[in-house]
Amino acid sequence: MFEVIKEVLSEQLGVEADIKLESKLREDLNIDSLLAVQLSVLLENKYDIDITEEELGKLVTIKDVIDLLEAKGVKA
Amino acid sequence: MRNIKIIGYGNYLPKNIVMFDGEKRYRCNGSETQLDMAVKAAKKALKNAKLDIKDIDCIVSSSAVIMQPIPCNAALIHEQIAKGTNIPAMDINTTCTSFVTALDTMSYLIEAGRYKNVLIVASDVSSEGLNEEQKESYTLFSDGASAVVITKSEDSNQGIVGSLIRTYSEGAHATEIRGGGTLRTAMKYKPEDKADYTFDMKGKPILSLCVKKLPELFKEFEEKFNVSIKDVDVVIPHQASRALPFIMQILKIDESKYVNRVSEFGNMVSVSIPYMLCDLLEKGKIKKGDKVLLCGTAAGLTCNILLLNI
Known part of the structure; x- marks a missing residue:
């Protein structure tokens, strides 16, 4: 899942920073609210899940994203 | 193919400009009205077509928002430019894609011989209905107007190759102004309800629905036509928002192929598409024989795709 998220961020959303599990979406990866929404939408589409705006608002790091996907039943 | 052609066009922007983060937005600011701008664009289109209003046999307003509940926008435009004539005036409204829907719909009527020369006018003053507490939309929109005159073409290669419209009402409340109609009348307005009378946009549900629906709709369009x-x-x-490149990427449309002037103009609601079309025509960047795809999503959620051979 980390590799998928990394690929989505770098290949599809143009994030150039070095992406690690502990990377903070806003501070380290410069992911603003628009990019965060785009990331969530791409992950929703890929895994056939729904991510609410409230859930999106609570994500701080890449690990948080993975934890959320796992909580929604997405398998690694 | 429905053989129609654009024989006149005209754009209008309000004189007042505001800046948000270095980007211009055109805002009437009370100095001009939606009707003023519609009339100016309409007159430009008529002049460009070298036609008098008497040569027009239908006036269509393709705006997203009404000027007043009754009568329709087109009747108010008619009052300014066609008073005393027998020209019918009607509104066609699918919010942001109203122009595409109007072009699509009226092309059938021209093809059928019902009308000869149709004036389509888009005009919106979204700045009047924005919510300051929603920063993204508050800084996104511009006001403006655009008009075209269309008529039958004798060239069998000129006209509308194909068109699709779909409405996905699971997105009906993703972009809305709830107040001002019969569900929440202006008569019952209270200051604490102000948010209901201003524009409300939920970006994520819109984007989610677009990503789910648009690829299959475009595929259907390509196969059908x-x-x-x-x-x-x-x-x-x-020119919906800063997410435009993301949507185009999802649709695998290369950035060299599509118009993206969101940073210059923002979202002009129903005026965005005709404004860009007329601007390209005016600058000679599109010419007879060119294939131009008009597409967009609008509140509803309604999606339009229309392929025009200029």
Whole structure:
């Protein structure tokens, strides 16, 4: 899942920073609210899940994203 | 193919400009009205077509928002430019894609011989209905107007190759102004309800629905009309938001192929698509024989795709 998220961020959303599990979406990866929404939408589409705006608002790091996907039943 | 052609066009922007983060937005600011701008654009289109209003046999307003509940926008425009004539005036409204829907719909009526020369006018003053507490939309929109005159073409290669419209009402409340109609009348307005009378946009549900629906809709369009978007000369998408490149990427439309002037103009609601079309025509960047794809999503959620051979 980390590799998928990394690929989505770098290949599809143009994030150039070095992406690690502990990377903070806003501070380290410069992911603003628009990019965060785009990331969530791409992950929703890929895994056939729904991510609410409230859930999106609570994500701080890449690990948080993975934890959320796992909580929604997405398998690694 | 429905053989129609654009014989006149005209754009209008309000004189007042505001800046947000270095980007211009055109805002009437009370100095001009939606009707003023509609009339100016309409007159420009008529002049460009070298026609008098008496040569027009239908006036269509393709705006997203009403000027007043009754009568329709087109009747108010008619009062300014066609008073005393027998020209019918009607509104066609699918919010941001109203122009595409109007072009699509009226092309059938021209093809059928019902009308000869149709004036389509888009005009919106979204700045009047924005919510300051929603920063993204508050800084996104511009006001403006655009008009075209269309007529039958004798060239069998000129006109509308194909068009699709779909409405996905699971997105009906993703973009809305709830107040001002019969569900929440202006008569019952209270200051604490102000948010209901201003524009409310939920970006994530819109984007989610677009990503789910648009790829299959474009595929359907290509298969139904035996065309490939790759062969189109220019794509004019609705200038909806800063997410436009993301949507185009999802649709695999290369950035060299589509118009993206969101940073210059913002979202002009129903005026975005015709404004860009008329601007390209005026600058000679599109010409007879070019294949131009008009597409966009609008409140509803309604999606339009229309392929026009200029």
